[in-house]
Amino acid sequence: MALRSGASTRRLRCLPLLWEILFLVILGATRQAGAGRSCVEDFLLTSLQPSTQLRYQEALQILNNDLDATGTVLADLPEEEQDWLLAEWILEGYENSKSRGGYGLALSALSKINPRVRYKVAWKVFDVWGKKAPPAQAPAAPPELITAMIVAALLLQRPELSLVTMLCFAGLLRVREALSLCYKDVVVGINCVTLCLSATKGGLEQKVVLTNTSTVNWVLSYLAKFPGKRNDEARIFVDRLWLCAALG
Structure with missing residues (x-):
C-alpha cells in the first residue's frame, strides 16, 4: 500500500508537468501557424x-x-x-x-x-x-512652350508626337492614356471630340471632351490623314515605344 501510495503521489506531481509540456506544445503550434x-x-x-x-x-x-x-x-x-x-x-x-x-x-x-x-x-x-509642409511642385508648362513643341514635332515630320503632346496638354491626359487610345475611343461630335479612356490609372472608364477649335481641327486632320475603321480596335499611335522614349 505504501508503494502504491508513493506511485500515486509521483503521478500527481507529474500531472502539472505534463500539463505544462502539453501547453507549450500547443502554444508552439499556435505560433508556428501564426507565422503564416x-x-x-x-x-x-x-x-x-x-x-x-x-x-x-x-x-x-x-x-x-x-x-x-x-x-x-x-x-x-x-x-x-x-x-x-x-x-x-x-x-x-x-x-x-x-x-x-x-x-x-x-x-x-x-x-x-x-x-x-x-x-x-x-x-x-x-x-x-x-x-x-506642402510638397514643392513644378509649375505648369506655359501654352507657348506646348505650342512650340507641337510645331517642332510637325516640322520633324512626327505628327503622332505632335498629336500626343496636344492631347496630353489640352485633355490633361497621362502619356499612357493617350498612347492607349484606339480609333473606336475617339468620337467626333458637333464642334467637339470625345475621348473614351479605358486604361486610366484608377481603372475606371472616363470621358474627356475637347472643345477647343484648334485642338478639334488638329484631331480631325490627323484622323483624315491616318484614318481608321469605325469601332476599330487598332491603336491610333502604333509606334508607342518611340513615342514613350520621345516623351520621357
Whole structure:
C-alpha cells in the first residue's frame, strides 16, 4: 500500500508537468501557424504593380529598422498602440525634416497587408504634416512652350508626337492614356471630340471632351490623314515605344 501510495503521489506531481509540456506544445503550434501571416502579407502585395511592391517593401524596411533600434515589434502590440506608435514615428520624421513620401508609403503598405487596421491617428498626423509642409511642385508648362513643341514635332515630320503632346496638354491626359487610345475611343461630335479612356490609372472608364477649335481641327486632320475603321480596335499611335522614349 505504501508503494502504491508513493506511485500515486509521483503521478500527481507529474500531472502539472505534463500539463505544462502539453501547453507549450500547443502554444508552439499556435505560433508556428501564426507565422503564416507573412505569407498572407506577401500574397496581398502581389495585387500591386512590381514597382509599387518594391517601393512598399523599401518603406517597410526603413520602418522595421527604426523599430529594431528601439527593440519594438509592431505586430506584438495591440492595434491601438500600433496606431499611436506610428503616429509618433511620423511626427518624429516631421520634426527631423525627413522626406514625407516614405512615411506615406509605409502607412499605405501596412494598410495593404493588414486591411483590418485603419491607423486613423497615424494618417491624421501624416495629413497635418502635408498641410504644414506642402510638397514643392513644378509649375505648369506655359501654352507657348506646348505650342512650340507641337510645331517642332510637325516640322520633324512626327505628327503622332505632335498629336500626343496636344492631347496630353489640352485633355490633361497621362502619356499612357493617350498612347492607349484606339480609333473606336475617339468620337467626333458637333464642334467637339470625345475621348473614351479605358486604361486610366484608377481603372475606371472616363470621358474627356475637347472643345477647343484648334485642338478639334488638329484631331480631325490627323484622323483624315491616318484614318481608321469605325469601332476599330487598332491603336491610333502604333509606334508607342518611340513615342514613350520621345516623351520621357
